[in-house]
Amino acid sequence: MKRLVSCLLAASVLTGTAALAQGELNYTASDPIRYPNGIYAGEVAGVATNSKGHLFVFQRAGNPYSALGGSRIFVHGQDQLLEFDQTGKFVREIGKGNYSSLVANSVRVDAHDNVWTADKYSGMVIKFSPDGSQILMLLGRKPESINVTIAGGAGRGAAGGRGAGGGEGAAPAAAGAAPAGGRAAAPAPAAGGRGRGGPPGAGASQDLFTGATDVAWDASGNVFVSDGFGGNNRVAKFTSEGVFVASFGKTGSDNDSLDSPRSIATDAMGNVYVADHNNHRVQVLSNDLKSVVRTIIGVGDPWAVCISPGAHPYLYVSNSNPMNDLDKGGEIYRVELSGTVVGHFGQAGKAPNQFATVNQLDCRQANTLYTAEAGGYRVQKVKLQ
């Protein structure tokens, strides 16, 4: 059935007809930004708009590198946070070369146009002022260094540099034990040098993240952070001044557990919608993070979520294809906040109008979505009809 739907959709895109299968929503997609000379698209991890319609694009760029320091290896990245105006013209780069830069994952703009980023490998959340000139608050702390487990001896040459498994789709193992043949030697997170409390997964370290994936706020300015890589599987709540309040989630598939929460969004009531990726569901948490309000299924493996504004808000959920597969998934669902799936649109691919590993969605305006596509090295503007 899914294949049939995909075929029908492909046919409709090719012929330009409006003949859509049941549940298919009509849409168009376009390229909304122009990169300036000298800046290249990278893996676009995040996209967000502010109240003026400016676009903030957070991408993995440059070359992450490590500096040798005996048994400690110091790692740094060169992620880029780029601002474009409402016409798609480049305005500025924000946060260039800042210390937390490692693996970009999310950018969001709050109600006051402050720009927030989450880095999933340094475990840091940054709040920039609206023009990006100041850092107003930090959450989390980048590990001082990573400890590297040497696997397989002094092999040289053929190392492909990549572990087995789905890459983006695979939940990193918690421990740093030397893997035999499977994953390539993994950095051991949270060992002594990481500057963190206990071992990952053993319990939420309140103020520290093993892998901050996303950020959201409620009407009072409380901050929610999803902490979903490197061991922790939780959502944490902080006051607007960064004081830890509560945490939800342990690793697993039970109702009180999360597995790779990749993205979060809040509704007007302050409920928190968590893309509980590996559990194939969106968990809706109460504002105090004490209970699960409801569970939404039938939306694939949620990778990115956003909630549109207005009297009739929708939850949008991307069942993004993994980086290593263009032949499955990729569709985006429109869902009532009550959990009823209204319809879906799109499919995986790199052609215009298709989606290549959507890592983040922005839906500040009703019926307009921006997709941050890590596999597509692009942002698309989607108009729903």
Add this chain to the structure above:
Amino acid sequence: MKSKLPSAVLLALLASVAPAVTQQRATVEDTTHVQELGYNAVPGFFKPPKGEYFGETQGIATNSKGHVFVYFRDPQTRLWEFDQTGKFVKEIGKGYYGFLYAHALRVDRYDNIWAVDEGANLVTKFDPTGTKVLMVVGFRPPVDEGITTAGAPTTPDENYTLCRPTDVAWDAQDNIFISDGYCNNRVVKYDKYGKFLAKIGKRATGNGVGEFNLPHAIQVDKAGNVYVADRGNARYVVLDNNLNWKTSYNNYGSAWSDCISTEGPKQYLFMSNSNPNGNGPGSWAQTGQIYKAELDGTVIGKWGHAGKLAPGFQVVHMMDCRNPNTVFVGEIESWRSQKFVLGTGK
């Protein structure tokens, strides 16, 4: 211009092989008797920016305007554009996420620039000006999985995961062919939007039909046939457009790189018998020349030789032969790129 093979050898060949299986026209022995083609080096053609140097030249390609692009390994992998006189025009891709460890560069018929990076495991399509990323095939290993000292690659043989890819080519329908590469030992065909269509080869190396041992370069002729430099097997493999095995040319040396000319009434196949890297003993004596052949493998001639000083070759990694009489070569160990004008006869 065209060299006739010694008839005794040819007869022996014809007698010894089943005609349906192979179209081999020469042997290792008789290529030593292949005629030398005359050639002239253009000394000092490339003029890098003042105070800067090439690194290990991995990729070299021209566009339709005669501009030359050189893709090389430096502390940061770099891509430089030169005009038709060898004057430096600009650097492309500075700070780009897909530049980690250069391997090959090609320019398609629309003048889009394609870079194959064997560190980022990524093939990137830039627009003709080199300012915009149009598409990528494959994906860069995630940072948190990128640290490895294991001896063996672990990347699975997945349709969309490249593992140290080596080269890229296209057919007339703009389908994409990638030689992939140092660990997957396969050739993969994608449509122009990067959707998987077909593959041949498997993880384990082999020297039989359907097997590769380090497919190191790839070209497609105007009819859509695919020519793969199967380096570890010292042969050039010819596939049809759907990646079905057709034949192999086993007599052109180390099979590091191939190039098919596109200008002029007829296409020619250039094959580099590159001398081994690492300055091995005897590496200057027997190898290093570039062969020119018909697409069916019939040899025409050979030219060039290994040597540390220009115009010698020190491990030719890639050739550009858009115009079959003007060949650019990129060399690894000399950190050098050179331009040659071919003549006929010695």
